Amino acid sequence: MTSAGSNIPRAIKDTLYTISGTLISGFALKSFLIPNHFFDGGVTGISLLIHELYHYDIAIVILLLNLPFIIAGGMHVNRTFAFKMLASIICLGICLTLVPYPVITSDKLLVSIFGGFFLGIGIGLAMRGGCAIDGIEVLALYTLKRSSFTISEIILGLNTIIFLIAAMKLGLETALYSMLTYFTASRTISYVIEGLEEYTGVTIISGKSDEIKKELVMQLGRGITIYKGERGYMKESFEVHHDCDIVFTIVTRLEVRRLRNVVHGIDPKAFIFTNTIKEAAGGILKHHRGH
Structure with missing residues (x-):
């Protein structure tokens, strides 16, 4: 029933x-x-x-x-x-x-x-x-x-x-x-x-991932997912690499710039890339309030 x-x-x-x-x-x-x-x-x-x-x-x-x-x-x-x-x-x-x-x-x-x-x-x-x-x-x-x-x-x-x-x-x-x-x-x-919001997936790779994770969750109220990865492998120092946490979160397209500013304020060299999310449900998603 x-x-x-x-x-x-x-x-x-x-x-x-x-x-x-x-x-x-x-x-x-x-x-x-x-x-x-x-x-x-x-x-x-x-x-x-x-x-x-x-x-x-x-x-x-x-x-x-x-x-x-x-x-x-x-x-x-x-x-x-x-x-x-x-x-x-x-x-x-x-x-x-x-x-x-x-x-x-x-x-x-x-x-x-x-x-x-x-x-x-x-x-x-x-x-x-x-x-x-x-x-x-x-x-x-x-x-x-x-x-x-x-x-x-x-x-x-x-x-x-x-x-x-x-x-x-x-x-x-x-x-x-x-x-x-x-x-x-x-x-x-x-x-x-x-929909009106059109979510965007944001992936962040940084040596200061712990600070970024805390800022995203505690200050911006975002839900995050962590992937374990490695960073480094530069052409001039290919043998040098480090374990790192790859941070993934979903924001609305209007919030992408704010998130970039927050991340680059912590680590100006952080690597950030985005991709369009066709549909998102569940988890911790922030919705626009009606004006």
Whole structure:
């Protein structure tokens, strides 16, 4: 009973994310892209392209084109994901058919930027809800298992074909503006999925690691992980090396400079490098307070 009860809030949260995502995606399509004959990458872009060339109902085209990827998602991810994806795409089709979205603007630059922005928010929220409005990610995962290309390379290749066809059929200018739409949407999706904080992993190698550890924990309130390593091995003194503690911690990107200043205040020669953390949970993580 406890397990089932604890899953109810998550299910409600996922449902709200999905509904919000489909509503906002419908807004981006009906208020910006479709009236101005713009399109995007992925399956959504192909659907818009078919709608523009042959004037088929966009809701039906999106559903039909995504059906193979829904089936593939059920086979290669799980049935729950496939069911959520089907439900979200049906919900998007209902929004496109029944919701009277207003046309916001006909300015090409505004359409390309804000159409992509709102579409990215919609797709990102749906992905936060555990589903996908666009099946190109599923196709990329399927192709990845049968080729040496990365997911990014596969998606880039597919979208390049889409934009080339659009340039030939609808004109180069429309294709270029639509590429801007795709870029804006993809960046917005990353921002929505990764969240506002976007954690950064920081690794510190220093001969004064004990002082740095104390400062990070006692003064900055950070959680740390220690790796045992060796430092030295310089070209002019390769035989000279020492045991050392390698300190690893996670901070938000806004705190990286402060952490660097603290570490370099203790040891100006400390070696620091960072890497982006896509998602972090548990442990000791400091969150921003609302302003």
